[in-house]
Amino acid sequence: MQPGSPDNEWREDCAPRRVLDLFSSKWTSMILHVLDTRLDGCARTGVLLRSLPGISKKMLTQTLRDMEASGLVIRRVYGTVPPAVDYTLTPLGKRFVELIDLLYGWGRDNADALDALKAKKGEGA
Amino acid sequence: MQPGSPDNEWREDCAPRRVLDLFSSKWTSMILHVLDTRLDGCARTGVLLRSLPGISKKMLTQTLRDMEASGLVIRRVYGTVPPAVDYTLTPLGKRFVELIDLLYGWGRDNADALDALKAKKGEGA
DNA sequence: CCATCTGGTTACGTCAGGGTGCCTATGTCC
DNA sequence: GGACATAGGCACCCTGACGTAACCAGATGG
Incomplete structure (x- = not known):
C-alpha cells in the first residue's frame, strides 16, 4: 500500500x-429534520423537546449547542423573564436537511430492504 | 409530514x-463500499484488511460477522491448510451499497458544505 | 409561602463500540 | 528449530455517547 493509492481516500x-x-450523534439528524419539516425552520427549546419523543433535556441542549457550534442552527436568546430561546436553521443546516x-x-x-436485514438488536424470537 | 402520527414516526x-x-458501526459502510467498488463484490479477509487503512483485525472480523448475520455478505470458508475465507456481497448488500x-x-x-461545518473534533489551532 | 414554568448546567453512572495484544492451528520457508 | 502467514477467538481496557436526577435563576399565580 503506497501513498497516493486509493487507500488514502479513507483517511x-x-x-x-x-x-x-x-x-x-443520534439526535442531530432528527432535530434537523423535525426543525425543517414540522417546525418550519425555527422553534423554541420546549417545542423541540416535545417534538422529539425520547430525547432528554440535556441531550437536546447539548446537541443543539453542538449544532450551533457547527453552524447548523442559530441560537437566539430573548432576555425575557421566563427564559426564552429559539433555534433557527441556517442555510448550511438546510443543505444537510x-x-x-x-x-x-x-x-x-426501501423499507423492504430494511425489513430483510436481520437486526441483531431486537431479536428475541 | 402529516399530523396525526407525528410522534409515532420517531419510534x-x-x-x-x-x-x-x-x-x-463505523466500518460497515466502508466495507460495503470497498467490497463493491474496489473488490468487485468479493474478497478475502486479508485483502479487506489491507484495503481499509486503520481497521483492526478484530473489528474487521467482527463487523464482517455482523454483516453476515444481517444478510449483507456471505462468508465462505475453504478448508485449506492455511485458512482461507472470503466474503461476497449479497443482493441485499448491494441494495445498501x-x-x-x-x-x-x-x-x-457538497464538500463545501462539509468544509463549512465547524468541526468540533479536529480544531486545536 | 410554595409550586411552577422557562432553559440550562452539573454531577453521576451505565454501557457498548472500538482498539490492542496475545493465543490457536498448520504448513512452508530460512 | 524457529519465524511467518492464514483467519479468528478471547481477555482486557478505555473512551465517550447517552441518560437520569438534582439544582439554579427569576417571575408568576394560587
Whole structure:
C-alpha cells in the first residue's frame, strides 16, 4: 500500500467519513429534520423537546449547542423573564436537511430492504 | 409530514432510525463500499484488511460477522491448510451499497458544505 | 409561602463500540 | 528449530455517547 493509492481516500477526514459524522450523534439528524419539516425552520427549546419523543433535556441542549457550534442552527436568546430561546436553521443546516431527507426517503422507499436485514438488536424470537 | 402520527414516526424502529443504524458501526459502510467498488463484490479477509487503512483485525472480523448475520455478505470458508475465507456481497448488500454511494456522492458534491461545518473534533489551532 | 414554568448546567453512572495484544492451528520457508 | 502467514477467538481496557436526577435563576399565580 503506497501513498497516493486509493487507500488514502479513507483517511479520517475524507468526505465519506465526514458525512457519517453528521449521523453519529443520534439526535442531530432528527432535530434537523423535525426543525425543517414540522417546525418550519425555527422553534423554541420546549417545542423541540416535545417534538422529539425520547430525547432528554440535556441531550437536546447539548446537541443543539453542538449544532450551533457547527453552524447548523442559530441560537437566539430573548432576555425575557421566563427564559426564552429559539433555534433557527441556517442555510448550511438546510443543505444537510436535504441529505437527511434523501436518506430518510431512501429508507421509506426501501423499507423492504430494511425489513430483510436481520437486526441483531431486537431479536428475541 | 402529516399530523396525526407525528410522534409515532420517531419510534425506535422507524425507517429513519433503521437506516442510520447501518451507519452506526463505523466500518460497515466502508466495507460495503470497498467490497463493491474496489473488490468487485468479493474478497478475502486479508485483502479487506489491507484495503481499509486503520481497521483492526478484530473489528474487521467482527463487523464482517455482523454483516453476515444481517444478510449483507456471505462468508465462505475453504478448508485449506492455511485458512482461507472470503466474503461476497449479497443482493441485499448491494441494495445498501446504492444508499452508501448516494451518501458518499452527496459528500463529494457538497464538500463545501462539509468544509463549512465547524468541526468540533479536529480544531486545536 | 410554595409550586411552577422557562432553559440550562452539573454531577453521576451505565454501557457498548472500538482498539490492542496475545493465543490457536498448520504448513512452508530460512 | 524457529519465524511467518492464514483467519479468528478471547481477555482486557478505555473512551465517550447517552441518560437520569438534582439544582439554579427569576417571575408568576394560587
